[in-house]
Amino acid sequence: MNLTEDPAARRSTNGxxxxxxxxxxxxxxxxxxxxxxxxxxxxxxARGAHEGDxxxxxxxxTQAILETTKQVGxxxxxxxxxxxxxxxxxxxxxxxxxxxxxxxxxAVRREDAEAVTNAxxxxxxxxxEPPEDWLVKARSxxxxxxxxxxxxxxxxxxxxxxRAQTLPxxxxxxxxxxxxxxxxxxxxxxxxxxxxxxxxxxxxxxLRERVDWARVRRETEDAPMAVAFLYLLELLHxxxxxxxxxxxxxxxxxxxxxxxxxxxxxxxGGADRS
Numbered sequence: 279m280n281l282t283e284d285p286a287a288r289r290s291t292n293g294x295x296x297x298x299x300x301x302x303x304x305x306x307x308x309x310x311x312x313x314x315x316x317x318x319x320x321x322x323x324a325r326g327a328h329e330g331d332x333x334x335x336x337x338x339x340t341q342a343i344l345e346t347t348k349q350v351g352x353x354x355x356x357x358x359x360x361x362x363x364x365x366x367x368x369x370x371x372x373x374x375x376x377x378x379x380x381x382x383x384x385a386v387r388r389e390d391a392e393a394v395t396n397a398x399x400x401x402x403x404x405x406x407e408p409p410e411d412w413l414v415k416a417r418s419x420x421x422x423x424x425x426x427x428x429x430x431x432x433x434x435x436x437x438x439x440x441r442a443q444t445l446p447x448x449x450x451x452x453x454x455x456x457x458x459x460x461x462x463x464x465x466x467x468x469x470x471x472x473x474x475x476x477x478x479x480x481x482x483x484x485l486r487e488r489v490d491w492a493r494v495r496r497e498t499e500d501a502p503m504a505v506a507f508l509y510l511l512e513l514l515h516x517x518x519x520x521x522x523x524x525x526x527x528x529x530x531x532x533x534x535x536x537x538x539x540x541x542x543x544x545x546x547g548g549a550d551r552s
Contacts, residue, residue, distance in 0.1 A: 339421065340378040343367060344448050346421040347382040350398065351452035357397040359390040362442035362453045364426065364463065371445045371454045374484040376477075381422035385434045385455065388427040395425070429459075430466035457488040465494070468503035475507055482507075483516055491517060 347367050354361045362368075365383035369376050386394050395405050395414055403423070406415040412428035427434055442453035455463070464478050482489075491508075498504035511517040 339380075340370075342419060343378040343382050343421050344370075346419050346423060347447050348450040349401075349418060350382065350384060350403065350416075350423055351447060351450050353397050353401045353403070354384065354386075354394060355452060357393060359386060359394050359397075360436065360439040360453075361386045361390075361394070362439050362455045363447065364429065364455045364460065365424075367447065368454050368460055369481045369484075371447050372457060372460070372485060372488075374481050376480065381424055383424045383426055385426050385429060385439065387434055387436065387439070391425070391427065398423075429463040432463075432466070457485040458490045458493055461485065461489055461494055462497050465498045465504035465507060466501055468501070468507070470503075473503050475510060478507065479510075479514075482511055486511075486516055495520070 344367070347363065351363065362385045363371060363383070364385045366376050366378055366380070367382045370378060391414060398416055399405055403416050403418045406417065408415045412426065414425040416423040416425065438459055439453065441456045441459060443456055444451050445454045461482065464481070495508065498508070508517065508520070512519055
């Protein structure tokens with residue numbers, strides 16, 4: 279405490295002390311109210327960072343995002359337009375324990391954009407027209423929704439949506455982008471300005487037995503960041519050392535000599551340390 283300040287100024291009318299930040303808020307607001315305002319969840323995160331708490335994290339929006347995802351998924355199913363859940367919520371639907379923080383993403387065909395946005399408006403979802411020409415943004419329940427026509431520069435096609443798998447998102451079943459398409463779209467989105475391998479690594483680990491890695495390599499071979507990420511998976515023994523691509527079908531990343539799927543224990547660094 280500052281030795282020159284009046285301790286009484288840090289107490290409410292009932293004699294209970296409250297934090298100095300609350301008193302400061304009252305001064306700024308000019309309300310004169312003797313009681314501190316209730317701190318928002320953003321305040322807690324900001325104070326944690328300000329006070330040097332390196333463990334402070336943003337609020338967990340997982341359940342709120344899932345509720346919005348179920349609402350939008352139900353509307354899109356009723357509209358009859360093909361779609362697929364993509365992005366982080368798709369990884370969650372595939373069983374990956376990701377922390378949902380930002381928004382929920384749906385892939386739709388560009389030709390269905392008007393029908394989809396009309397259906398959402400009729401169900402109380404607010405539509406926002408962004409400057410980008412490859413998506414439409416919306417909001418519901420305080421959460422962001424992206425309706426995407428192009429994944430990593432590639433248009434959303436009927437074929438991509440037909441490969442989607444119907445999975446439960448909490449209690450609502452809906453089409454979810456296939457694991458291979460999910461990995462390809464995430465890898466091709468990497469650039470010199472956005473290249474966070476840490477967020478994709480647990481997804482690749484969790485989906486490795488369900489991904490056609492030969493196809494992933496073929497479709498990302500001209501993307502340096504994607505090639506680097508696949509090499510990292512080899513070093514971590516998530517994938518076997520790359521050999522000639524097998525175009526006949528999905529590769530088995532565990533290999534016939536490793537039925538446990540934990541990687542090659544004879545290689546550098548031992549088995550996968552996930």
